[in-house]
Amino acid sequence: MAIATVNPATGETLKTFDALDEAAIEERLARAAEAYRHHRTTDFAERARLLERAAELLEKDTDEIARTMTTEMGKPVGAARAEAAKCAKAMRWYAANAERLLADEHPDEADVRDSGAVRALVRYRPLGPVLAVMPWNFPLWQVVRFAAPALMAGNVGLLKHASNVPQTALYLEDLFRRAGYPEGCFQTLLIGSGAVEAILRDPRVAAATLTGSEPAGRSVAAVAGDEIKKTVLELGGSDPYVVMASADVAKAAATAVTARVQNNGQSCIAAKRFIVHTDVYDDFAERFTAAMAALAVGDPLDESTDVGPLSSEQGRDDLAELVDDAVERGAVVRCGGRRPEGLDRGWFYAPTVLEGITPEMRIHQEETFGPVATLYRVADADEAVAVANDTSFGLSSNVWTRDRDEVERFVRDLEAGGVFVNGMTASHPALPFGGVKRSGYGRELAGHGIKEFCNATTVWEAD
Incomplete structure (x- = not known):
């Protein structure tokens, strides 16, 4: 499939892009691994500062990015502006709440003593670079609802966006760069679907999240299962x-x-x-x-x-x-x-x-x-x-x-x-989102979403 902006209101191809070659992909994977080594050590205050800055920039860019989304995938421009606003809201919600959501958990003191410890707790630690395979229908929101919690948890992101929204995908990388994130913390990979397997199998990639079709979900889940890597899937719905x-x-x-x-x-x-x-x-x-x-x-x-x-x-x-x-x-x-x-x-x-x-x-x-x-x-x-x-x-x-x-x-x-x-389904940063049956597994948003790509680490101490 060509990586191109094709206006669905006219059928006109407006801009085309070359897919990354193997050398370029390797460069980005190495950059992600290096960025993760630093980003995982930052504190919540620094992560929140960066994400707040990204939200501020997105709000300033709303009209421009709304027109881009509309031109690439056809949503009414008013809905596109609303999508950008929702993304900024989610960024701010995670900036304000991530530290609380990922706070150490302390078992009951009686249970701690019964385990033979003088101190025991659960600490949430990041996993590493996460590959996000995202769809075109909400080209900003689908990405931000992964990226905001992942970055606040200390992970870094690799985005393989749908091939018909390349300008939106590139905008997202630029947004996080302008917000001050170090090089490699969030990168867009302009690649076709055929390149996904090799990237997911790369040992530097820790996990994957996919929103899309059942066939795409099966494919990513099969590869990730073979590599024993965590996945979250949000697939179709009826x-x-x-x-x-x-x-x-x-x-x-x-x-x-x-x-x-x-x-x-x-x-x-x-x-x-x-x-x-x-x-x-x-x-x-x-x-x-x-x-x-x-x-x-x-x-x-x-x-x-x-x-x-x-x-x-x-x-x-x-x-x-x-x-x-x-x-x-x-x-x-x-x-x-x-x-x-x-x-x-x-x-x-x-x-x-x-x-x-x-x-x-x-x-x-x-x-x-x-x-x-x-x-x-x-x-x-x-x-x-x-x-x-x-x-x-x-x-x-x-x-x-x-x-x-x-x-x-x-x-x-x-x-x-x-x-x-007595209302219609909608997603909100504070509420977990996901499905059962062939609609996928795992959850996005809320505390459930930020913990999906964390290592729940048991810490046990004796005298």
Whole structure:
């Protein structure tokens, strides 16, 4: 795959980049190893100072980097600015909280004595250079939510970003350099996917984190397993959005639109399957369909645009195939189901709502990465749980109900890394993020995320 900026709103190739050769990769690996030897010895105050400076610079760069993201992968420019702001917030959160999150842990004194020690504790130490294989859909946020905790823990980062967002990837390296991080603390590797295995097998690389597709996750996990190296994987999602009879239907329907089309529908945690109690199904479906059909599709640099293009022609075609397969097998198109009229250039797809979904349709099991929603009618909570869990994914979930017993039931029974009640799934620095089943393993963000790439070291002392 070419490393290039291709504007998805026009299909025009704007800039191309040469991939690093073996000598250049070796130079960067050596630089990372050297940087780690120093960075691991710095204190939290120094790490926090650098990360705060990076946040400050990012805020100043917001308009510029937002336009870059929009041009490279098509998200509406307002959403791109919001992404930059979220990254700065996460940097500041980790700068303020990392020392507390990684503080020494002291067992109960009675247990210490019982172990034969006069002093025992757990200390969190960094692992080393961490390879981050990151996707294009949130080209700043996906990286920062790894980099901020990793750098605060004393690790250093090697970024293999998606090949269609090279300018964003290079910006990130430059951002950390301008913030004052020593050379090698955070480096972007402009490489194709074929170069990842050799880098991951290099003994100087301690661990890896990947956000992306199932095939990419399997590949990285297999290599890391062979090398016995720690990995965190955040893969696909087909998140359920359950609306029960007691829900505020108007609010649930309005929120559902944002939950489905955020980032042009290209989000692992976007709600994709809308599972609605029969008593409120017709009301919800009518409200939701009308709002989806009214969305403005067009130039993502236009402030009035709600939904921009998909990131690639292949992504648009894959989405269309899922819709076409469902329709051929009996699904009903309530709105959309085609390319929007008047947008002949670029990789646009109309916001779409389908109902009458059955298990033999591909869309019932595969992830829809674009502005396409599927509706399911259910009779009760038992059926809602069954439909929600009838997927190989388990990233997050959404539940709308005013019934406390139903809340507890869904929290207990939904197979997902998160359950968001009367609201849409979102990530926040203080809350752990990740999934189960084929959505991956491990956690990002919060204290769980910063500890993923730390050595929990037992310290035991006798007289």
